[in-house]
Amino acid sequence: MNNRLFGRAFTYAGLSLIAFISVFPFYWMIVGATNTSADVTIGKLTFGSALGDNIQHFFSLFDVPRVLLNTTFVAVVGTALTLVVCSMAGYAFEIYRTKFSDRLFALFLVMLSIPFSALMIPLFIMISRAGLINTFAGVLLPGIASIFIIFYFRQATKAFPHELRDAARIDGLKEWQIFLYIYLPVMRSTYAAATIIVFMSSWNNYLWPLIVLQSNDNKVITLIVSSMRSGYNPQQGSIMVATIIATLPTLVIFFLLQRRFVEGLVGSVK
């Protein structure tokens, strides 16, 4: 019995330590935003009074509203396009199955593990020849059709009741009407989960925007945070302010939709 009690204590201690380490950098980020650059560098852990200065400095370095508008635009439009294109494809690959479509889908699944690094050179040349360097279209286009999200919708469509579709067909609904008026409302929660996944990865994307967006007017938040680290004397407090702004939207989404968030993540591999 004593042994079990010890084991219990060990579990709680271990989990508490891991939970503390997981959450601590968030505290560090908030405290850092209120401290001067020098204080951040020496690891000051208490709140300071430099928050105003840090915010002011950050806003003087960049056109912050513009940056946020750019990031929001890329994330929202990218998410919307991805959801429309991929949910339609996932639906079709499941509902209108043929030998050919199954083979095509199997080919796509094999390509799921192709690393982006192997695509970025040809994609860069394609996008620059199309004159889309420095445009949001250039950032968005290669990411719209995501095999992962198509797969996600295809898996979810397996649970879509066939009787509903058959009944709709008998009632004379056209295929696009079935998709729009029956499938879409039934699959609401699948769409919600996919929205979270796609929006987050789009908001947090770094490498591809780094390649495509080169002028200062078009920069997104990850590029701004990244660019602040270099230079002769990086202002650590302002970097913390920038980091908070970059993290806040996804943090809010997480806390508002926590259950759906985790379900979406896990559901994608079932």
Place this chain on the structure above:
Amino acid sequence: MEDVGFAAISRRANEWLVVPGAAVVLIFVFLVFPILWSLWMSFQVGRGMNFAFGGFANIVRLTQDPVFQRALGNTIVFFVIQVPIMLTLAALMAVALNDPTLRFRGLFRTAIFLPCVTSLVAYSALFKSMFADAGLVNNVLLSMQLISEPIYWIRDPFWAKVLIITAITWRWTGYNMIFYLAALQNIDRSIYEAARIDGVPGWAQFLYITIPMLKPVILFTSVTSTIGTLQLFDEVVNITEGGPADATLTLSLYIYNLTFRFMPNFGYAATVSYVIVVAVAILSLIQFYVARDRRTQ
């Protein structure tokens, strides 16, 4: 009769051209074509846009390029050390959290999952400042007398690697834990009941019941983590910039440097990128082979 034929054709067209059409076209343009073009490029030599067929010249160059070999070595070190540490931690945490008698489960789970909401660039900035020479982590370690002088996390080739591994583990362990947790919740509790009645000790239950039941998730998480680690880019750029002296240079960062930093050499960069493609393919195959279901042989 003709009408029916037309309707059938139109439905077929709907099914095959209109609905998944956009996605299929986009995948061929932005995935199938580039990956084939990249393969073609890897046999081309020349700088900028002037290509000439070079046969295996780029592959020969790989064998003579010390920077490539260092990047490959670093990448291997990262995934050979980091992936097992992270997946073991994730599995242990999931087992601990799956105990229904544990209190504050929701709180622990939320806290441990929280790092996943940060963008890679943002958490890299946080880690860079926490691990500064005179920074927080060194202060804490010094005051606990675990070290006698500060560790130069970012400037020392060895500790820079440790820092990158620590950072990735912080960001991704909770993410992987969620998958293990979901899989554990699908295991029928009566199996454990039966094992306990038969007197099977806890560690044996974990080894002979839990691990085999988790096999598909172990496979999934190791494949995705391997792919992720082989593509490591955001963290090394934003924490160490691949330094010091290329100690944290990864293959992805080297490809980026070859393409966008140095005088562009698309052919050679494409060859390096195919090293990642081949590595991902081989490692995925090995993992599928190791995790295959032996009963069906």
